[in-house]
Structures are given as structure tokens and as C-alpha cells.
Amino acid sequence: MNEAVKISAAGARAHARLELIDCDIHPYPKTRADLYQFLPREWREHVETYGARGSQPFLGMMHIPRVQQNRLDSMPEVGPAGSDLKLMQEQLLDFYDIRYGILQPFGPGGGGNLLHPGLASAICSAVNEWQTAYWLDPEPRLRGSLLLPQEDIAASLKEIERHAGNKQFAQIVLHARSAEPLGKAKYWPIFESAERIGMPVAIHSSGYGQYAPSGAGWMSFYIEEHHSYAHTMQTAIISMIMEGVFERFPKLKFVVVEGGFAWAPALGWRLDKVWTKNRSEVPHVKHPPSDYMRSNVWYATQPVEEPEVASQIGDIIDWIGQDKLLFATDYPHWDMDDPRYAFKFPLDKETQARIFSANAREIYGFA
Template sequence: MRAYQVIDADGHVVEPLDMWDRYFDDSYRKRKPKMVTDAGGHLRFELDGRLWPTPSGPGAGRPEGLGAFYAPDSAHRREGGWDATARLADMDREGIDIMVLYPSLLLMGVPVLRDAGLAEAVCQAYNNWLHEHCKTDPTRLIGVGLIPLQHVEVACREAERCVRSLGMRGVMAHPAPSDERNLDHVDFDRLYATMQALDAPLAFHEGGSGHQRTLSSYRYDNYILTHTLSHPFEQMAACANMIVGGVFERFPSLQVAYLEAGCGWLPSWLDRLDEHVARLHHLAPSLRLSPSEYFQRQCWISCDPDERTLASTIALIGDTKIVWASDYPHLDARSGPVKTFHDVQASLAPAALKAILQDNPRRLYGLSSQ
């Protein structure tokens, strides 16, 4: 019998096709999100007049669109994306005890909604549905709410509702600036104060598919590049900006997770930040700790099931701030993620495996040991 639980710190739901009919605010009914077929015959998500993933041009998403999620004949279709009973069966088969849930379609789109009321309606509909999804087995299915970062008042209000009323274990936002404000902008301090007071984590998760200004979306039109670059580059920028910009100095209890970007880049990134802050401290005079120390105190990062750089990452930064994620049921998720992880990480000490698979995600999300 295994000596520890396997907690998936970043699994995904696939928003059901009828979610908007069932949960969306009637006052915004004419602007209800929907699925459409594009000129090429591919299924896409339409939100406020824009198609996701972007069919072509800068920031292009998967050319085949979203059919792989929903088409009955798709090899990638997983009913567990929207059916909680099917998800639990998949978790049992894969050996996953608990899964923390993030969106799929709504990783795209929300950051560019300029109408605060519409953004709130979209997030509320999703969060209400997710709450119902998790009620099938709330000890194993853990929800993380979605907030519109660009509308700070709405984001704070929805974060409070998600954590206090819906029992969610944190909230998530997109790491890329949604307008001209970076993550250290004083406007976001109210959100950071809210999350600190709630004693719940703020997670950043990239979506990477056009219509918004990201480090890859305005430069490349090949999905290999937009997807490969968007996730780690955006999280590197978000992490650096929050540390150097003094967010963690101003909010010393705030906990932030940077997800689905791998972890192999982190040691060299922290080394570089440490060196620059030490040499150029006059440009960040409020910092009383090194970037590495802020990260160890307040930040978390996820690793992939087959991440070959994990052992070297642990050797440099330790194993206390790393969590494990399957990415189920996305197209780049690995088959047999738990077995893959144990096979690839066979050299890790049992204590490190236990920390990454159980102890760290429990601490991050405030999960019971039962």
C-alpha cells in the first residue's frame, strides 16, 4: 500500500456545452458565450465576438480547434472533463487520490473582457458550475475559482465568494498583463490583500492563444511556438515582476502558485534575479530578502509527470515548494501520469516523492490530512 496520497495540483475540467444555458446571468443573455464552427469547419469558443483558440495569425492556437475535446469520435475526448463520475473513475484508474481543478476554455478569453459586468457573469457561471461539479465528491475534487484580474473590484468580490461561500481552495488568473498594468501595479494590491486575508492561494495559469498581449502571441503564428513559449515565459515574467516589484514584501503572507510551466527553469531564473537584485539593489530598495528567499517563503511551482529536470531542480532549490500536475484531460497530458512520474523520477528519495505528491499540495491548498 502506498505510504502517501497522490494529489494532482493542476488538473482541468472541460466546460460542458450546456454550461452557459444553465448558469449564465440572464441579463447578459445576448452576449452568452457559445461554441461555433469556423469557416474551416473547426469547433471554436466564441466569447464577446472573438474566437478561441485564435484560428490564425499572431498567437494562433491549435489549428483543429476544440473538436478534440468534444467530438464523439475524437481519440482525445474525455467525458471526465465535464462528468464528475467519469472523472473519479479515471482518477481511480490512474491512481490519483485528489485532483485540484482549473478551467480549459476559460484559460482563454477572460483577460480581454473589457466589460466588468460581462467578465463577472462569465466567471460566476463557471465558478457556480465548478462548485456543483465538485459536490459529487468534495473530498477528492477541489475547485479553484476563476477571477477577472483586469477588473480588480470584481476580482476581489468573486474571490471572496469563491472561498467563503463556495468553499474553493483559492482562485486563479492569467499571468500576462491584461492592459498596461503589470502584476506589481498598486491597483492589484487590493486583490493581494484580499487573498492574504482569505488565507487562500492565488494561482497563475497561462492559456496562450491570441487576442491578448503575451510574450509569444504578438510574435509567432505557429502553435508549436505560441504554446511552447507562452507558458514558461509568462510565468517567468510574472514571478520576477512580483518579486522585484515588491509584492511579496508588501504582502508577506500571500501565497502564489505558478502552474503548468515546468520547473526546470526556476533555479537559473532565481540565480539571475538574486544576482541582479544584489548588484542593483538601489532599483528595488524595498526588498529586504533575496528573490530566492521570497520564493521559498511565498511561492509554489508545478512539475510535469515526465519532467527530466526535476532532480536537478530539487538539488538546487529543495523539494518543499514543488507540486505535481497531470494536466488531465488536456491534449498534452501524459498517459498514465502517476506511473510515468514514478518511472522518470526513480532516483528521487521517497521523502521527496511524498513531499511533491502529497505534503506540498496539502500545504498549498490547505487540504486536510484525512
């Protein structure tokens, strides 16, 4: 790190004056070989022969290529952005003095959204081993997210049990655009296992999902897809509540990542109104939906919304509850949130402390 960057980094830490826990960091392998070395030989040969077919109709890329998805300065000499631990340490962990950072490993291999169930399971296990070897073992400030082949419940439970008790992993991570609405009973064994071992379940909105990002199919522009992250999250929360997941598993901690949070109060109000008029249809939903949102759902902040009247972000935080927000940068993406400037409205010290670290410490059990 050169002298100018050192001075800038010192200024960033001095400005923050707070412990920081980052709940959304994206790691990528430098090469396919880095990841595939953790695949059993038969699956490496399978990929070489047949390829890794994802669930979307676009081979080898997302339906809208993201040419400038990442910070230009986050590109290492070899490999894609987010693939170099040293650069991540310099630009993020050291620069902001991050106490803990949680990895969101959706990029590698397609994970649980591959069509071949056996390959999906093998890739997820490989991603979890890759996280450990390349990130968690060499950097103690990082924590992993346990990637599951979520459409294969038996394999998912096996992967959870394989890592149960491993404190290097902070949470289980699922894709919000699942094959069925996420609250369906099909997925309940995963939630039951997560609750039993006390591990939060997170959903991440973007990337390769089972379906198109919108309710009407494939959109034309990246800006449309980027906005779709919010209603993807809403769909998952509605399903979890109305199918009775939180009633059945009251201690389950559910975290939504990279979908913002300003929409949450209005979603709760609308669901409460509908539930009041139609609660006889869902007798298993014993409380107003907003109650479950308050007791079981947390929101990673990135991307922080910026209303024209800055003080309204304070109103939104009050409506959601300062104890339900987890700070996230989304490094190394182009729209990552710098903790110094993420909130355009001055937060009181208690709210800052809760959002930037205390809430994450509590739900993830960080020492």
C-alpha cells in the same frame, strides 16, 4: 469500467503506493448552455446579440488551433474532452486513486480576459457556479479554482468575498498574461484579500491572455507557443518580486501552474546577481529575489522536464526545494503526466511524499 481497465487501474494504484493530489485538472462544459444557465438573463441576451469578445484578435479560436490538444481516449460521446465527470473519474480519479484534484477552469467562456468588464465579471461568476454544480458537489475529491475578472478589481474582490470560507474552492486563479505586469499595485487588493483569507493565488500560463504569448508578437508554430509557458511564468514572478508584492504580503502563497519548474533555479541566480548590483533602484525589495521565490512561490510539476542526464532532475529539485513542488497531471491534455512515469529519476521516499501530496496538503489546508 471493463475488467481490463480495472486490472490496469489496480496496477497503477499499487505502483504509486503514495497518496496523490493532482493540482491541474481541466474541466470543460459539454455545451455552452451548461455554463450559460448560470448567467443572468440580461447577460445571456447580451451574448446572443453581441457575442463574447475576447482580448485576442482571433475570433472563436486560439491563434494556433490545437487539433490534438487532448488525449484521444478522453473524448466522451457528447461534448469535448474534460467535460464528462464519469470519464474523468474512470481515467484519472479512480485510475490513480487521486485523493484530491484541483480544477483549472480556463476553457469556459474566456473568463476574465473578455473585453466587456461587466460580461467578464458575469462569466467568471457563472464559471464558479458551474464548477460547483457540475463538479464539486457531485465529486467530493475535486476542489475548484476561483476564477476572477482580474482586470476589474472591485468585481474581483466581490467574487472573492462571495466565496470566502467555501472549502470547495482551493485557490484563486489568475491569468499570467494580464493587462499589466501582475505585480503592479493595481492587483494588490486581490493579493491582500487572498492573504487575509489564507487562499493561495495561482497563475496558469496558456489560453486566452491579454497579449501575445511572446515578447515579439504572435509566433508561427504551436511548439513555440507551448515553450512560451515557461517565460510567461518567469515574467510574472519577476514582476511580483520587483514590484514588492511578497515584501508587502509576506504570507501570500503564489502557485505557478503548467509552466514546468527546471528554469526556476537559474531565474533566481540571475535575479540575485542583478539585484546585488542594482538594489538601490528597488529599496523596497529588501532581500535577494531567490529568497522570495523560496518563501512565497510553489511550482506545479507538469510538464516535468527531462534532461539527458536523468539525475540532473534531482539536482534541480534540490536547488528549488522539495517542499516547493506540487504534482500535476494536466488531464485531459495530450502531454499529461502519469504519476508512475513523470519523473525519470528515482526520488527518495521523503521527496516523493512531499511532491505527490504533502506540499499540497500544507498550502491548501486539505484535511
